[in-house]
Amino acid sequence: MSPTYVLGIDSSTQSCKALLVDAETGQVVASGRAGHPGGTQVDPKQWIEALELSVAGLLERASAVSVAGQQHGMVALDAQGIPVRDAMLWNDISSAKQAEELIAELGGAHDCAQQIGSVMVASLTASKLRWLRENEPENAERTAAVLLPHDYLTWYLGGRKEMTTDHGDASGTGYYSTAQRRFLPEVAAKALGKQVALPRLAEANEMVGRSSTGRKIAAGTGDNMAAALGLDLQPGDVCVSMGTSGVASAVVDRSVHDGSGLVSGFVDATDRYLPLACTLNGAPVLDFGARMLGVSQKEFSDLALAAEPGSGGAVLLPYFGGERTPNRPDATGMMHGLRTSTTREQIARAYVEGLLCSMRDAVAALEDATGVETRRILLIGGGAQSEAVRRIAPQIFGVAVDVPQTAEYVALGAARQAAWALSGASEPPTWNVADSTRYEGEARPEIYERYVHTRDATAGWN
Template identity: 45%
Template sequence: MPLVAGVDSSTQSTKVEVRDLDTGEVVASGRGLHPAVTAPRSEQDPESWWGAFNEAWAEAGAPDVDAVSIGGQQHGMVALDADDCAVHPAKLWNDTESDPDVTRLVEQLGGAAAWADAVGSVPVAAFTITKLSWLRRTHPDAWTRMQRVLLPHDYMTFRLTGERTTDRGDASGTGYWSPSAGDYRLDLLRLIDDERDWSTALPTVLGPMETAGRWRDAIVAPGSGDNMAGALGVGLRPGDAMISIGTSGTVSAVSETPTADPSGTVAGFADATGRFLPLVCTSNAAKVLDAFRRILGVDHAEFDRLALAAEPGGPVLLPYFDGERTPYRPDATGAMSGLRSDLTREQIARAAVDGVACGLLDGLDAMRKLTTLDGRVVLIGGGARSEAMQAVLAGLAGMDVIHADVDEAVATGAAVQSAAVLEQVEHAVIQQRWGLGTGNPVDGVDGGSIRERYAELRDA
């Protein structure tokens, strides 16, 4: 039977999912770990990603596939020399050391609105363009040696094919590719260095149905950023919203037209199909729940039981543990208000869930101002497996909420892309054939006045 593979090269690991082309059945999978990182300095040797891929591929049985695609963590900076060796460890999306460069770049172009008009997004420390500015400012020798710039998914595709390519979805998160114009904005890179020939430093942007090259006997699809691949994996449709709860939290939606938010809350990305994917990202999501589980000394099931047993009205948590991207507060820390001497373990667990949920729902509100949301909210990610998180979001979202029935949305979406490119059919054809886009409906719980109380603490 013909097989296709999807790869999720994330912050924490590389996951491989091998599927039957005709039925979509998962026939093999594997996983390889990446070095652990913690903001503000979040760096990895890109060679470690390749090692993790080979480990995951071997665990999946080193299958013979007809097509493969890479979904990778967005934004990261992979700066290479003339021999394609890294001049500095790759800067990841959650590295905030380039925060001083954000203000300078925004001011150089004339303000946030000018950036939103140029590339649909206002740069934050996550964006590649700010990391390039940081590299030149802090490591001039590495800057001199740098000849090419790739994103994490580009680097992995390059290791497979030997070709330097990217796709419109991942390119739209760099801060120097315009979703509305469909092209690089080299003038923005010249704000960093106006003597470098940037046209030779950047990968070719492939269309959704183009081929990046071949690996062994397999076609290699363009790949994309993890958020774009995740949208493919859950069959996200215009009008739907997707909330992903992983290390970070994201809220995204498929739009038929490009978006531009001068406030910087919503990033105006492209997707992997030819449409657009406006997105809000929070830096603190499942790791907040993990921290409170550790504090309480409980497993996932007991944490959910505690949170769901608490009545609304307990303490309020602002979960900005390691700085925050939305709202943009890179130096922030967490805060809790409403503490009383009769505080219970149940209230502590519920405060953690409510705090993460409210941050994500702020993103959903911002999304509604830019695009029509009249469908469902689809929950994905490890943190979305929490029954308490599902119930709180369903109670507060104002839309029907489902928990997606795919275990690895990014790897699944990459597999969808590999199958679509192999057969040269629309992605929706593969999604329908494989039965994607379904999930389990979630019943909500009473959130009380938590959103109003959260807003008071956030804006204090």
């Protein structure tokens, strides 16, 4: 009997990736990829073009498909289903003031976290709806429905019939109750200043439509939820993803409501929860460092590994695009501790250490908010391709770091969701895809301590 294939799609910030996977074993048999434009506002048409390129020759071989997407992006549609403007992405922080307004209207940070699972930040869709209302009232008035990036692409694949979403991605909108697992349409209306149609919340293992050629379409989810599904995260596992964002996440059994705002209490792609701490500055910190030194990523990694731990005292605060963890939307990047004797190698290493220390901040916030004790870290995302990141990570985190072999865990998780929906079973299929390379090293707590000191000493600076 010929194998049954499923297609998992990851429409993330920088690119769209597709994996064709054996539904029985989880083995990847083919892949596709296409780039997205840069910037924090994107015409959703460009996601469709990248999706079409990345699935070419693959979709027809699949029995079912599922789309995972970057979280939170606001796709505001008019009554005809046409975007009223470019989508505002999760990393567009122009809505920081609107997030503060909504926190106040929801009764302050603690009450806000109780109601929506998170303290509102600029990234969440609700803040962007309020931004639209205040800055482009005519577009707000024309907005009839609002979708997330993965909802929009799922709707497109299904021939623009019913608009659907899943609980995982919906939990990142800011108008969803994670405790009650339902939308809060009144919060969306409060943000936008008028009623707005929201997609139907589908079950995690539901088929929500068919493509023009009859492929079944699963509900899809947010990229971080799909990564957790692809990795099959277990208690004690913390996933550290270094994509455009940096994310520390864990799967837990109860909803998390962190009034400090450092941890967003999202829902996962099953019936559990996915609290996560997200930074705005992930792998692009390494891109920037390599560009500043005029070297390739490989040379940058070699330079960093040639310097001693601690980078001769150089400390990078990598808040180049403003920051969300800690919540400093107006922050910029900063290098401290330079001397005339500082070498290029030390500068390169300071970039890697600074990025990893900011991820350690995210892991610490996750542990504080959930009581989760990190036993091992699974390192994924484009930044995990860097040898320097892999080898320096155990020194900063103080635990063993596993780098899974299949690089695209978001697309794999989407494929697993498609296989789950196709099977009609109550649980996702068991796939033996856990092969990984373990990195260990002596913990160097003084590096993180110096980072924390510099971070705290500069609080309030822009």
